Amino acid sequence: MSDAVNREANAVVDSGADGADLEVLESEPAFAAEVFGSSIEKARAYVQHLATTGVEWGLIGPRELPRLWTRHVLNCAVVAELLGDDDVVGDIGSGAGLPGIPLALARPHTRFVLVEPMERRVEWLTRVVEDLGLENVRIVRARVEDLEDEEIFSVATARAVKSLQVLIEWVTPVLGPGGRLLALKGASVQDEIVKAKRAIKRFKLTQPVVHELGGTALEVPTRVAELRRH
Ligand SMILES: C[S@@+](CC[C@H](N)C(=O)[O-])C[C@H]1O[C@@H](n2cnc3c(N)ncnc32)[C@H](O)[C@@H]1O
Structure with missing residues (x-):
């Protein structure tokens, strides 16, 4: 898997020019393993893609990071x-x-x-x-x-x-x-x-x-x- 996927599980994205406005990625809820079963590692990798290049490429807003698992990935x-x-x-x-x-x-x-x-x-x-x-x-x-x-x-x-x-x-x-x-x-x-x-x-x-x-x-x-x- 790519470097992005291997980044720290709790990615922190700096959304402010002065570094003051930090958005912390939501921790994985226990429910995730139940929903994804044997695909849980891939689900984690997907969350990392969203939190890194997904934000960098403008596909998802940095303000969504604190609710990325529950409001986006698990919600779907x-x-x-x-x-x-x-x-x-x-x-x-x-x-x-x-x-x-x-x-x-x-x-x-x-x-x-x-x-x-x-x-x-x-x-x-x-x-x-x-x-x-x-x-x-x-x-x-x-x-x-x-x-x-x-x-x-x-x-x-x-x-x-x-x-x-x-x-x-x-x-x-x-x-x-x-x-x-x-x-x-x-x-x-x-x-x-x-x-x-x-x-x-x-x-x-x-x-x-x-x-x-x-x-x-x-x-x-x-x-x-x-x-x-x-
Ligand atoms: C607000 S985004 C939602 C993306 C994603 N479904 C989500 O929930 O985050 C709307 C998406 O619909 C796509 N879209 C717009 N018009 C479309 C069309 N005519 N056919 C298929 N997709 C379209 C846009 O390019 C965009 O990616």
Whole structure:
């Protein structure tokens, strides 16, 4: 693994010019080993990538370091319980690999495609996926709207990518019959569902089911709106 991965587990990133504003990487919660099982070493390596080059390349803000495990990596990984080994998952607008990489680590037998249009982010993802040796992950540089007829997913995941309404318009064409959209949303999930009512009907999706995942282990549970294509 790369030098970045081998850096100290508690990386400290200097986010201020005078070195006064230090952000300390959150310690690994005990829950992480349970979620990642045999992939825990790779999950640690991924966190190190995020905390070092991820911050340097501007893919994640230094202020996220004190909550990197809980609010980002584990918050995404808990969605693994909604996936099966036979799924082909498109992670739309993957950015720094969220939620795609934590999910691929938690579900090493499920295939993932990280869809991301920005060149620099794709380059970072490529290096990280290679470094972690993730054989169940492929990266596609594209806008999801341009993938119709090229990729078909049984599940599409998306976090912090547009409103639910826009996601439905973009993503439904790349879902196979019975395919599911799993939209990771915050407290606004019910409002977004109301606003997406017409799109849900137009694209013939089932009424959304909202899952709250992470139980008591995560301070803020992960809310996922699940919609299925008829
Ligand atoms: C706010 S970031 C979220 C990144 C990541 N999902 C996360 O939770 O940290 C939104 C991402 O969506 C990507 N994006 C924007 N338009 C897109 C499109 N049309 N198709 C796929 N991805 C898109 C952006 O390049 C960016 O990486």
